[in-house]
Amino acid sequence: MTNETAWRIYGSELSPYSLKVRAYFHYKQIPHEWIIRSQDRMEEFQSYARLPLVPLVVSPTEEAMQDSTPIIEKLEQRFVEPALQPTDPVSAFVSLLLEEYGDEWVNKPMFHYRWSREADQESAAGRLAVDMLGPGANEEALSGLAAVIKERMVPRLSFVGSNEGTAPIIEESFATLTSLLETHLAERPYLFGGRPCMADFGIAPQLYQCLTDPTAGGLLRDNSPAVTAWCERMLTPKVGGKFETWDALAATLEPLLAKELAAVFLPWSTANAVALARGDEKFEVELNGRPFVQQTQKYHARSLAVLKQKYADAAEQADDESMLTPLLKRSGCLDWLAD
Ligand SMILES: N[C@@H](CCC(=O)N[C@@H](CS)C(=O)NCC(=O)O)C(=O)O
Structure with missing residues (x-):
């Protein structure tokens, strides 16, 4: 028998994608059980998971789903x-x-700030250890596991392309994003008006994770009160009003498309896809005049291809009068999206 209360989300409080999916369940008011993927529940998690990643959603009919x-x-x-x-x-x-x-790029500043500096490493590793062992675990076990987690996570900075050379680019991107969002969100509760949409679910959980870390959290609280409130609101988002028209949003969202999407995220994602297609293991791309060097990643290339297909579908559906293609052209995004 199908039991609608039996949706399960296996996740972690420190995983942006887990909080993204949990926020979606709250928004849709889908009854669910939130299960921290602790050591106790690992066997159960592994019996459903194809990949060792959270979140994992299991439906009332035992269908397992991954990838937010x-x-x-x-x-x-x-x-x-x-x-x-x-x-x-x-x-x-x-x-x-x-x-x-949000999913593919804002994760970089999140991961970079979390694992680059000692205070942030200690904070995140300590909280992850509590997630794994439960708050009742003894101090020695918690600190032992925290040390192992830290040792495993810090070298992973290289996977997201965080290194001495790229740190200023990543931190500048975080500053640009949060300052543009601060202006935009000072006027409305969600990115597109009175209720959340996919964009909010993609970006807010990444920045929420930043909020829980000492360095990035301090920056957000000091400089971006509206962004801070939005990240917290997005834990359990609700319908508060209508979506605004694009005309009302454009003045403060178009700069984000130009300064972050067209100047940083899309050139980076494209360079990764081009290098992968050539069979290269590494790529270098100039972002805002500075070289960004990273190992190629298959996942990003697949999701860029999906995004380009979504643009092709949207452009086909839109009529001749559509403002979509001119907007993407004006903001510098079009060349990266259209083949
Ligand atoms: N594209 C995936 C990304 C999932 C992901 O990267 N999850 C991370 C945590 S945020 C993970 O599970 N890492 C391995 C681990 O924590 O054991 C999604 O959107 O769900």
Whole structure:
């Protein structure tokens, strides 16, 4: 028998993608059980998971799902209200574009700030150890596990492309994003107005993780009170009003498309995809005049291809009068999205 209360989310409080999916469940008011993937629950987690990644969602009929964007897209077919996307085609595509930027790029400043400096490493490793062993575990076990986690996570900075040379680019990107968002969110509770959409689910959980870390959290609290409040609001987002029209949003969202998507995220993602197609293990791309060097990553290339397909579909659906293509052209995004 199907039990609608039996949806399960295996996740971690320190995983942005887990909080993204949990926020979606709250927004759609889908009854669910939030299960921290602790050592106690690892065997159970592994019996469903194809990949050793959280979040993992298990449906009432025992269907296991991974990867936050496909999870949400699948659930959208079943839980249609409240609508997740604006109906206007320009806003709808920009929302998808920003979700992708959140998942694939904003994760970099999140990961970089969390694992680069000693105070942040200690904080995150300590909290992850509590997640794994439970708050009742003894001090010695917790500090032993925290040390192991730290040793495992710090070298992973290289996977996200964080190193001495790229640190200033990543930190500048965080500053640009949070300052542009601060202006935008000072006027509205969610990115597209009175209710959240895909863009909010993509970006806010990454920045929420930053908020829980000493260095990035300090920056956010000191400089970006509206962004801070939005990240907290996005833990359990609610319908508070309507989506605004693109005209009302454009003045403060277009600069984000130009300064972050067109100047940083899309050139970086494209360079990764081009290098992978050539069979290279590393790539270098100039971002805002400085070299960014990273190992190639297959996942990003696949998700860029999906994004380009979404743009092709949106452009085909839009009529000749659509503002979408001119907007993407004006902001410098079009060349990266259209083949
Ligand atoms: N694209 C995936 C990314 C999931 C992911 O990277 N999860 C991380 C935590 S945020 C993870 O599980 N890392 C391995 C681990 O924590 O054991 C999604 O959107 O769900």
